[in-house]
Every structure is written in structure tokens, then in C-alpha cells.
Amino acid sequence: MPPRTQPVLLRSLTSRKVQKRHFSQGLRRADQTWGEKEDLDTAWMDERTSSNERVPLHKTRRVFSGIQPTGVPHLGNYLGALRQWKRFHDQSTDPNFSINYEPEQYFSVVDLHSLTGDIAPQDRLRLRKESFASLLAMGLHNTAETTVFFQSDVWCHSELMWILSTFASTGYLSRMTQWKSKLNLPDTANLDSDEATAKLKLGLFSYPVLQAADILLYRASMVPVGEDQLQHIEFTRSLARTFNSHVQRVGSGQAVFRIPWPVLSPAKRIMSLKRPTQKMSKSDPDPKSRILITDSKEDIYAKVKGAVTDSEPGISFDPERRPGVSNLIEILKHVTESNQPSQFIAKDLENTSMRAFKEMVAGEIVKALDGIRDNFLELMQPNNSRLHDEVFQGGWKARDKAKSTLQDVKQSLGLQTLALPWLEKERQPRKDSRPERVVRKEEELDSPSSSPDQFEGAPIRHSSAEAHVPIRHIPVGHEKRSSGRSGRS
CATH class of the missing domain: 1.10.240.10 (Tyrosyl-Transfer RNA Synthetase)
Incomplete structure (x- = not known):
């Protein structure tokens, strides 16, 4: 029996037409034929991944993708993924597309993943800033439809990773190629190998679980990736199905997660300029082997x-x-x-x-690459506050969505907070409440001359200027858009 196919709507490379592509239940392949006929079929909004599993997609086309904080991306990164991000971003402002669909994009600098590498803290801070500034320089920025943020600014990623770890199979993880390639081990290596267990750290082994949490946390339906990440997307799909079947089996209601689909760029691999049999990479010691988007x-x-x-x-x-x-x-x-x-x-x-x-x-x-270099240099200026504003807004928006998903996950597992009813009542201040106490730099809270209960019940307010964090507000347009989507998954 031929595999069942479903029509999935994606925009073409131009803004003038809509293309439809049929996919089987297997992974999407970049070399499949694209149809040129315009079609507003909406069957993809009710995607079924098995006979007893359905994740309602409403009218939202939600995209998630992440990039490691390795500094300024090279041409291969740009052609393979980042230019596709920019298309999704630009497409979301197309009124012809948003008539029938509500596009959302979440693009993240996945800096928690970088902890699996040996990078000095000061270098990691610089690389994170360069990576985020590069995305802004390309034309990505926070809007009502697009969210650009640091993974580490959203604590829900780590919490969902632990929850998903209780469902992930170590056998499946041991067959993943990522940790083997990072440790320069053969594909046949397994956990029985002394060489593997001597080098392997838990964070690198469970890397795919955190990656799955990144995607599922935003209930993404589409994930732009390179071909080398297809194994991770299939793991994410398998993990989402396992979780959904578990909560349905124990009677917790409908499926919690969408089953995401990978979207491949036509640019599969860009090779090194100096070693054309190897992929262009920033790990190559020769800087002339690659072109940076800010060159x-x-x-x-x-x-x-x-x-x-x-x-x-x-x-x-x-x-x-x-x-x-x-x-x-x-x-x-x-x-x-x-x-x-x-x-x-x-x-x-x-x-x-x-x-x-x-x-x-x-x-x-x-x-x-016209214009990217000038934008990047401007964003990296010390007196330019735009990068900091975008980081703040992106983190705020991402946390808002992530907390909603995590709340559904915890409720489906019986982990909802039991203190919730108390939050509905406004807490009255204590009669003996004391005013805020300003703590100056030269003072120590644990000084022997201070009694233990001297500061009990009094919130501490630091007077140091460095400790002050300015409060920035999301534009009014985003608040209106968000309020109009309440209750959607």
C-alpha cells in the first residue's frame, strides 16, 4: 500500500504564489517535487500522525529553529538555514498569506547547547553577542509574529528537557551520531565501548533531548534544518508521540505536543574554499576557507x-x-x-x-550579503541599545509562550501547582511589615553585628547603579495581537 500523503502549504521563494508539497509519513526530503498549482487546501491544519492521535493546529503555522552561538555565521550557515529564517520572517508580514493563516516564528540562539563544548566564559559571551547581532543584521527582529531570543533566557527549556528525559530511550540516544562525531568515534561506537564511556559526558549524550524540548516547547509545526539534523528531528517526533500516547493512555485528555516536520533548504552543503571535499566550517584553522556574512x-x-x-x-x-x-x-x-x-x-x-x-x-x-556588514558593525557599538532591547523583548515573548506550553505539560502529568487558588486572592500586607532597606556595597548581610531577624520580611533593594535593570515594554501592537490569540495552542 502506498504511504498516505498529506498536503502541507508552504510559500514559494517569491511572494507571488503559494506552492503545495506532498509528504509521506517519513521525513521530508529536499528533492521531492514541488507543485506549482496554487491551492488553498487546509488539510495540513488537521494533521494526523496515527489513527488515534490528533494535534489541533488551528490556523497557526508555527516555525522554530535554532543556531549555535559560534559567532558570526559563515556563508554555508546563511544559505543553509538563516536565509530561510528571513523568508519566514518576511512572509509573516505578507497580508495575502495572513488572510487564511496566522504565521509565528521562534528563532533562538541555543546557547545552552554550547555548554557541551570547551569554551572559555569570556569567549562564550562574545560569541553569543556576535551571533545575536548577526541575526538582527540580517533583518530578523522581534515583531508580533517573530520572536528572536536566547535559549538561556527561557528557563522552561531546561525543565521540559528533564520531563522529556523521563520518556527518552537510552537505546535510541546511543544510536545517535552527534555524540559520536563530536568525540571522533566511529558510527559503530556504543555505550559498551570503554573509549566512549571515558569521553562521553551526560550533557552531550542527552543533547537531542534538549533539542527536542526546544522544538516542542513552542509547539512548532515546521522546523527548518540541514540534512545532518534530520536524525534529531525524527527523534523529536518519536519523543512527542511517546509523550502524547502516555498522557492519552492515563486519561489526561488530548495530545499535548504537535508532531513537527523538518523543512530542508535547497542548499544542502556548501564546501570549504580551501578543502572542497570538506564542509565549510568555522572549526577550520584557515580563515580563508570560509566566507563570513560580515566579510x-x-x-x-x-x-x-x-x-x-x-x-x-x-x-x-x-x-x-x-x-x-x-x-x-x-x-x-x-x-x-x-x-x-x-x-x-x-x-x-x-x-x-x-x-x-x-x-x-x-x-x-x-x-x-549586501548591508549585513554595516548593520552588524552598528549593532556591536557599545552605545547602541537596540541589541539589548531586542534581547529583552525576545526573552519576554518566548517565556510567555513557553510557560503556557509547560503549564499544559505539567497539568497532563499531574504536576500542576496546588497553590494556584491562593494566587486569585490579593495578599494583604502584614501589619508589622517594615519598609524596604537599602543595602550598600560596603555592608554585609551576614555581618556578626547583624541579628538574624533584622531583615526578616523586608525586601532588599540594592542602591548600586550596576544592579539596576531598566524595564522595557513590548510595543502596543504585540499586546493587542497577543490578547487576540488567547486560548490558542
């Missing part, structure tokens, strides 16, 4: 000019025989968003000299 025009031209190719005349697409030239063709295809196959692009340029070809590729990269 200057001069740097981009110099890096592309120095890209490894070969001495064969002309341009042709052959990844096995001519990996360097083929990589530049792939870069040209994706930065120009061409619909032509790489072989056709190479055929059109077959008589072009290598020097002219490299200049063409560099020029198109400069066009694709």
Missing part, C-alpha cells in the same frame, strides 16, 4: 580568488573530478537563487575563464 567586499573577492580549483580550462560541474569548481558553481546557484540545475549553469559558463568565473561568483556573494 567586507574586499575580503570576499580575495577569498574567492584564492579558492582551490584546478588547472583544467573551462567550467564544468563534476564534484568527483573537479570538487573546487563544482563548489563555486553550487555557491553561485544558491546565492542567485537559480532554479537551473548546476549542470546547466556550468554549461552556460563552460567557455568562461577561471578568473572571470571567480569574479562573477564573488560579485554575486557581495550582492546577496
